[in-house]
Amino acid sequence: MILLEEEPKNKQKTPKRPKKRVSLLVYISSTLLALFVGIFMTILVIGLNNRTSQQLDSSASGLNKISSVYQTISQQYYRKTDKTKLINGAIKGMIASLDDPYSEYLAGSDASDLDNTISGSFEGIGAEIQKKGNYIEIVSPIAGSPAKKAGLKANDIITAINGKSTAGWSATKTTNKIRGKKNTKVTLTIKRGKQSFKVTLKRDVIPVKTVNARLDKKQPTIGYIQITSFSEPTFKEVKAAITKLRKQGAKSFVLDVRSNPGGIMQQALKISSMFVANGKTLMQVKARTGKATVYRASKSLDGGFKVKEPVKVLIDDGSASASEIFAAALNQSANVELIGTKSFGKGTVQQVSQLSKKSEFKITVAKWLTPNGSWINKRGLTPNITAKYPSYAYLPVVSDQKTYQLDDVATPIKTLQKELKAVGQDPGAINGYFGQSTKQAVTAFQAANNLDQTGKLDPTTIDKLQAAITKKISANDVAYNKAIEQLSK
Structure with missing residues (x-):
């Protein structure tokens, strides 16, 4: 399974309003998005100042150019053209010009597959991917998945699937090619550094359970909690794990978000709030204009369930997005030490809008910041204590x-x-x-x-x-x- 990390579309039909979904990696509330739209509409109703008028004039001029090129190609190109392909090409070209791996135009089966979420059960290999340059990069394999067992790692590049090059493919198209029924096989060509190799994986059902917990064998007063993703049941699972471990004698906890590709941001906030004093900052979301929206620890998030025992958090280069939000919140607002290696570095917010029944586009609309205002995009979180696996782990x-x-x-x-x-x-x-x-x-x-x-x-x-x-x-x-x-x- 390749995680697409998008919220499910609203099942209720609303014919006159386009459906919008927000990335599960980082969730922006619908009220905030509505505010953006409201501000734009207010400008139109109240009147335009000179600068705004000039901007619209410029936009109109640009659209006229696009229309002119479209008409010229449609009418004068020496072969008959496909209008749908021309339009799709224009849209893809605009989005590609952003040079943003998280922004893309999706049509047909690519768009329909975006409806899958990590709250369900999937059959595949278990890894999150993203577009990088002309190819596809693995963000993180999921613990216990075929991808993890096969030794795939964060930053591996998928250059081919079953012998077919992935050059120019979208992340969603790659997802479609990798997914399949349980026990069927798929062969990936992987580039890791200067080396290239093939690996054949047997697809499986990716486990929905997102939390694994146990007491340490040698130190039974220390509880170990592994969070494999931030999905819909994760808050309840973490709460249940802590409650159970406490009853078994746990006096402190190791929280492991290594190889955790992220998930629903609201879940990351709720779990983070367990470990952070009410009123302290968990994260910030900042759009292109305006002040950052600040999210703080509160009873409304954690339900009054707090963890005051000593805690350490494990991270690595497969810890991305929501897991980075969680780790940064505990580190900067609760003085919890991070142990491991630098995290992945995913610090942006995506919004998905449906254009029609068979097409939609996803663009980055904001960036999220850590409690102290740092933007970790492409930089990641640096652990307080660096601890790597032995060298053979990276072969x-x-x-x-x-x-x-x-x-x-x-x-x-x-x-x-x-x-x-x-x-x-x-x-x-x-x-x-x-x-x-x-x-x-x-x-x-x-x-x-x-x-x-x-x-x-x-x-x-x-x-x-x-x-x-x-x-x-x-x-x-x-x-x-x-x-x-x-x-x-």
């Missing part, structure tokens, strides 16, 4: 479509050599050459894992090796261990 995924054997030379072999060393098998020189030392390491790994001892890196061995790496990464969670250490003092 690229190696495709299991090939077999490597003695005397082969290839870049993926170098990656597999690093993985062999990480799991305790010495491959000798790590240089991409499959020599005798590498063969011995592979044979030893196969013996330790009850595989046929062929000495070859075949698909089964590669899968087993990468599964072993994933397990080892989980067992060496540096950021989590640092949080436990801090709370144990």
